[in-house]
Amino acid sequence: MNEEQRKAGSLDVIAQRNKKEKDYSQYFETVYQPPSLKEAKKRGKEEVKYNRDFQIDEKFKDMGKGRTFFIKTYGCQMNAHDTEVMAGIFEALGYTLADDMLKADVILLNTCAIRENAENKVFSEIGNLKHLKRDRPDCLIGVCGCMSQEESVVNKILKSFQNVDMIFGTHNIHKLPEILEEAYLSKAMVIDVWSKEGDVIENLPKVRDDYFKAWVNIMYGCDKFCTYCIVPFTRGKERSRRPEDIIEEVRDLARQGYKEITLLGQNVNSYGKDLQDIEYGLGDLFEDIAKIDIPRVRFTTSHPWDFTDHMIEVIAKGGNIVPHIHLPVQSGNDAVLKIMGRKYTRESYLDLVNRIKAAIPDVALTTDIIVGYPNETEEQFEETLSLYDEVEFEHAYTYLYSQRDGTPAARMKDNVATEVKKERLQRLNKKVGYYSERALKAYEGEVVTVLCEGSSKKDENVLAGYTEKNKLVNFRGPKEAIGQLVKVKIDEAKQYSLNGTFLNIVEAEAVEA
Ligand code: 5AD
Numbered sequence: 001m002n003e004e005q006r007k008a009g010s011l012d013v014i015a016q017r018n019k020k021e022k023d024y025s026q027y028f029e030t031v032y033q034p035p036s037l038k039e040a041k042k043r044g045k046e047e048v049k050y051n052r053d054f055q056i057d058e059k060f061k062d063m064g065k066g067r068t069f070f071i072k073t074y075g076c077q078m079n080a081h082d083t084e085v086m087a088g089i090f091e092a093l094g095y096t097l098a099d100d101m102l103k104a105d106v107i108l109l110n111t112c113a114i115r116e117n118a119e120n121k122v123f124s125e126i127g128n129l130k131h132l133k134r135d136r137p138d139c140l141i142g143v144c145g146c147m148s149q150e151e152s153v154v155n156k157i158l159k160s161f162q163n164v165d166m167i168f169g170t171h172n173i174h175k176l177p178e179i180l181e182e183a184y185l186s187k188a189m190v191i192d193v194w195s196k197e198g199d200v201i202e203n204l205p206k207v208r209d210d211y212f213k214a215w216v217n218i219m220y221g222c223d224k225f226c227t228y229c230i231v232p233f234t235r236g237k238e239r240s241r242r243p244e245d246i247i248e249e250v251r252d253l254a255r256q257g258y259k260e261i262t263l264l265g266q267n268v269n270s271y272g273k274d275l276q277d278i279e280y281g282l283g284d285l286f287e288d289i290a291k292i293d294i295p296r297v298r299f300t301t302s303h304p305w306d307f308t309d310h311m312i313e314v315i316a317k318g319g320n321i322v323p324h325i326h327l328p329v330q331s332g333n334d335a336v337l338k339i340m341g342r343k344y345t346r347e348s349y350l351d352l353v354n355r356i357k358a359a360i361p362d363v364a365l366t367t368d369i370i371v372g373y374p375n376e377t378e379e380q381f382e383e384t385l386s387l388y389d390e391v392e393f394e395h396a397y398t399y400l401y402s403q404r405d406g407t408p409a410a411r412m413k414d415n416v417a418t419e420v421k422k423e424r425l426q427r428l429n430k431k432v433g434y435y436s437e438r439a440l441k442a443y444e445g446e447v448v449t450v451l452c453e454g455s456s457k458k459d460e461n462v463l464a465g466y467t468e469k470n471k472l473v474n475f476r477g478p479k480e481a482i483g484q485l486v487k488v489k490i491d492e493a494k495q496y497s498l499n500g501t502f503l504n505i506v507e508a509e510a511v512e513a
């Protein structure tokens with residue numbers, strides 16, 4: 001056990017805690033470092049350390065020779081990007097990507113814990129892999145990502161899924177070579193989950209999934225602790241990357257010809273608050289990135305509480321930060337927002353929306369909404385519907401509330417029947433559909449700029465891509481359009497996409513030499 005792991009909780013402490021349930025540590029001769037939600041909740045004052053010296057130890061360099069890997073990713077963009085990093089590590093170890101999960105020598109499930117149905121999908125996949133482990137005992141099966149950070153999940157895997165060889169969390173993906181080595185050598189399941197975040201590791205290898213669009217982490221973790229949300233426990237405290245590291249990564253992506261980046265964080269508006277030696281926030285980062293020759297910059301996700309006027313000002317200038325703002329509201333009722341711990345009111349949310357719309361008239365606003373929070377009344381739900389009408393969101397991701405172990409909301413009693421919640425969700429989705437279709441319809445006859453990503457999923461002869469406001473456009477055009485920004489005239493709006501006629505490829509305009 002090294003110093004970093006010791007900080008996260010000693011084996012003695014963990015063994016004692018587990019006595020309440022079952023003390024599994026006695027069965028382990030190898031790494032046994034399970035998660036603790038209680039530890040994960042603590043927010044220490046210790047300064048974030050930046051590690052730019054990451055290297056893969058020479059002794060691991062041939063580990064993957066003649067072996068293949070496959071990573072199945074669930075959940076959000078943060079997970080998608082973690083998968084790119086793990087793929088980078090696998091390739092640095094000499095592994096190659098398997099074209100079929102069931103043929104791979106190492107299978108990783110990079111999991112999501114945000115709602116119960118996301119977790120159920122993973123458990124059923126692990127169950128399906130039992131046969132594989134019986135037929136090919138030498139293959140390694142690993143579980144990583146947010147679910148691994150939950151005590152209840154690790155206990156369930158220990159109890160019911162002995163086909164799993166390794167479990168590791170979100171804070172130690174850079175330890176993948178060591179974890180694989182342990183798993184090859186040990187007969188027991190290797191469990192190495194750090195409850196507390198470690199350093200920010202800068203120069204991890206990556207195999208990006210896309211040639212035109214790239215994810216760029218700007219910060220990790222979340223300190224908001226909305227009462228329903230497991231993320232502050234699974235992703236640790238807020239840690240911003242240094243601006244110079246982010247800018248260097250974006251410059252490098254521009255040099256490689258990437259056309260679009262998405263700045264990622266659980267709450268990007270908190271960016272910079274933890275940087276103790278400089279006054280530098282997301283608005284400043286936007287300004288610096290606007291000088292780089294990347295045509296499109298997206299950002300996600302924003303918390304309405306700390307969306308600053310400076311950010312609005314920079315987006316309004318019309319540079320490369322796209323005028324599409326995803327601003328999760330969760331509910332339109334003050335009492336519900338209060339028990340959710342969202343720290344804003346309906347009125348202050350609407351005030352922010354009005355300021356955004358005044359400064360950026362062509363803005364596209366989208367949102368997230370949770371339906372069926374414990375004890376939500378019909379009247380409270382109707383306030384969510386009326387807020388939707390007031391804002392006229394172009395789209396929304398809507399969810400039934402899902403109870404998450406360890407969160408404050410999990411202790412709330414709930415008097416609302418599931419049927420009632422489902423019926424409310426349907427009513428909300430009808431409204432979402434109405435406004436989404438209306439937003440698409442408004443494009444008929446307009447000329448839009450599309451980042452052409454390749455052939456459409458449905459028809460190989462049709463090209464597809466997205467507008468800056470994230471509308472899917474299908475059109476026929478030359479193959480040279482792939483990877484380019486192109487002008488398309490919209491002929492027809494469908495329910496979820498637009499059909500158009502290709503006009504021309506947009507010539508690049510250098511923003512920065
Ligand atoms: N139940 C339902 N939805 C949730 N979200 C987060 N936690 C939960 C939960 N426990 C939703 C929120 C958030 C989005 C990413 O997922 O709407 O914005």
Ligand code: SF4
Binds near residue numbers: 224225226232267303
């Ligand atoms: Fe979860 Fe709230 Fe943090 Fe978003 S801001 S990740 S909903 S705690």
